[in-house]
Each structure stands twice: as structure tokens, then as C-alpha cells.
Amino acid sequence: MKYCIKCGKQIPVEAEFCTYCGAKQELQTSDDSISENAQKSQKNMPSGIKTTKLVIGILMIILSVFIGLQSLMVGLGDTVTANGHQSGSQGIFVGLLFLGAGIVYIVTRKQIKMGADIAGVIIMLLSWLIAQGDVGEFTDLLIYAWMSFIIGVGFFVWHLLINRKAKKQ
Ligand SMILES: [Zn+2]
Numbered sequence: 001m002k003y004c005i006k007c008g009k010q011i012p013v014e015a016e017f018c019t020y021c022g023a024k025q026e027l028q029t030s031d032d033s034i035s036e037n038a039q040k041s042q043k044n045m046p047s048g049i050k051t052t053k054l055v056i057g058i059l060m061i062i063l064s065v066f067i068g069l070q071s072l073m074v075g076l077g078d079t080v081t082a083n084g085h086q087s088g089s090q091g092i093f094v095g096l097l098f099l100g101a102g103i104v105y106i107v108t109r110k111q112i113k114m115g116a117d118i119a120g121v122i123i124m125l126l127s128w129l130i131a132q133g134d135v136g137e138f139t140d141l142l143i144y145a146w147m148s149f150i151i152g153v154g155f156f157v158w159h160l161l162i163n164r165k166a167k168k169q
Pocket residue numbers: 004005006007008009018019020021022023
């Protein structure tokens with residue numbers, strides 16, 4: 001609903017002339033649609049980041065199973081050879097963190113609030129830190145570590161940029 005600019009009576013939004021006094025109305029529809037679009041972009045996440053989070057999240061869950069299995073093998077090797085490495089258990093932790101962060105990214109991909117991405121970056125940095133220890137023969141763990149770092153920081157910064165852009169509009 002809008003109001004006549006001359007007499008102030010309530011008139012239909014699409015009315016070009018007041019239905020009471022006949023005064024010509026200024027077209028406000030363009031302004032309205034701009035502010036509506038701005039509100040929409042603040043409420044909805046761009047589809048690019050949503051899709052990426054879904055895809056990366058699924059890949060992370062699949063990878064977590066793979067990391068887990070690999071860790072069990074490495075852990076077994078460490079036990080058999082008694083080489084003193086802890087990389088098997090490090091790997092299990094990294095796998096669990098991948099699983100957790102993957103689920104967080106999928107579930108919260110539509111959220112405009114930063115909370116989940118802050119949690120995500122913390123989880124992934126933790127995974128990165130764990131794999132900085134003595135990895136022994138388990139050199140793949142270093143690859144997973146840098147993957148964690150890039151995924152965690154990447155989504156955090158991406159989300160931050162989207163929110164900044166939305167505020168500017
Ligand atoms: Zn009027």
C-alpha cells in the first residue's frame with residue numbers, strides 16, 4: 001500500500017493517479033525493488049558458496065573415511081615396527097575433524113551468520129595443527145593438513161567478503 005502524495009489517502013501501489021483527488025503519483029516502484037533486492041541478498045546466501053559448501057562438505061565426509069582407513073593402516077604399521085610414531089592417531093583425529101567440519105559446512109551452508117564459518121575455521125586449523133607434528137611415514141597427512149587450512153580459511157574469508165558486500169548495498 002502507498003499513500004497519495006497530495007491528500008494522503010491510501011491508494012493502490014500500482015496507481016499512477018490518486019483515486020480520490022486525481023493527483024499524479026511519483027513512481028516509487030524502482031526504489032522499492034532495489035531495497036527489496038538488497039534485503040533479499042542479505043537474507044539469502046549467494047548460490048555459489050552454498051553449492052561449493054555442499055560439494056566440499058560431501059567430499060570432506062568421503063575423504064574422512066579414507067583418512068580414517070589410511071590412519072588405521074599407518075597405526076598398525078607403527079605398532080608392528082614400534083617406530084615410536086603417533087601418526088596413526090594423528091590421522092584419526094584429522095579424519096574426525098574433516099567429518100565434523102564437512103557436516104558443519106553442509107548443514108549451515110545457507111546461514112548468513114558467521115558462527116558456523118568461525119567454527120569451521122577453528123576445526124580446520126586444529127586439523128592443520130595436529131598434522132604439523134611428527135607424521136613419520138604418513139606424509140599424506142601433510143597434504144590433508146594444507147587442505148584443512150585452505151578449506152577453513154577459504155570459506156571464512158569468502159563468507160566475510162559476501163557479508164561485507166551485502167552491508168554496502
Ligand atoms: Zn489524493
